[in-house]
Amino acid sequence: MIDDPRLAASQPRNLTSGQTAPPATPAIEITGLRKTYAPAGRGAPREALRGIDLTIPAGSIFGLLGPNGAGKSTTINILAGLVRKTEGRVTIWGFDQDVNPRQSRAAIGVMPQELNIDPFLSPRVSLEMQAGLYGVPPRERWTDELLALVGLSDQAEAYSRNLSGGMKRRLLLAKALVHRPQVLVLDEPTAGVDIGLREMLWTNVRRLNAQGMTIILTTHYLEEAQSMCDEIAIIDRGQLVTRASTSDLLAAADRKVLVIDSGGASAPPMPEGVAVSVRDRGRLAFTYAPSQVSADAILEALRLGGVRVRDLSTEEADLEDVFRSFVG
């Protein structure tokens, strides 16, 4: 069920000018969220969300991760008011979606995955119309600033159908910001985009976040989530499997790699739990769980085996390891 964005509240909050401090309440509070899609034809109903509880603190850059079909888009579409939840409670910037639908809608802006742009409107007209739909009075609009922010000032009057795919994405970001939402949701914003657009996006995200905007991000690029997000939730098959700060998740991954240049010597017997592989230029890589085995034990095994260590480096776990440990 698609709701009409014209129902949104007409009170833009001047967050990006730094007027609104984050509230004591979280940016988003989700409790017992369930979504069952009605069956298509004679098929079975599809349970996309099976009881999600999630709190997203104000001011964070929050990553919502999960494999295909996990329920990320369903969650985001419920937050955006585009999909009706089956059960549960959703609060955005302190406003309960069911009690204060207009205020909760006005507090959130969503940059969707799909390029849903009217081909016959220019970026300027698109932004003005979007601002109108959100009830932003003309004197409070920031169309020129937004066009500059996303690097579309030169294309402001062009037909949107003549914009490149990357430019359309820039316009989607600007559209999500017309009503100066406190919470910005980016649904797979960098899927298939070039490096220039990525950089523009991350620069803007960091800038908006520094000004107090809460950012929620879904992405399949885990290195991007690792570098951008303070906190991460992983969902799988409609359920929350973990939620923690990025640094705590990485620390808990319990995986390290010790890489040595042995001058071509092969690996001697290793303590239990150490996996050996060969890297480029014959370097040996020892993967181990720091909670079970110390680097010292590996070096001692090398010494006992008569292997000289010419050079040595270590690698920490990354978000990919964390992700794999939770969703296989």
Ligand SMILES: Nc1ncnc2c1ncn2[C@@H]1O[C@H](COP(=O)(O)OP(=O)(O)OP(=O)(O)O)[C@@H](O)[C@H]1O
């Ligand atoms: N409109 C719909 N009607 C029926 N089932 C749907 C609908 N939208 C999503 N689903 C189903 O709900 C489940 C969750 O889908 P969702 O799109 O939320 O996952 P996702 O985590 O965003 O996946 P992806 O990373 O592939 O975009 C999937 O099984 C999907 O097939």
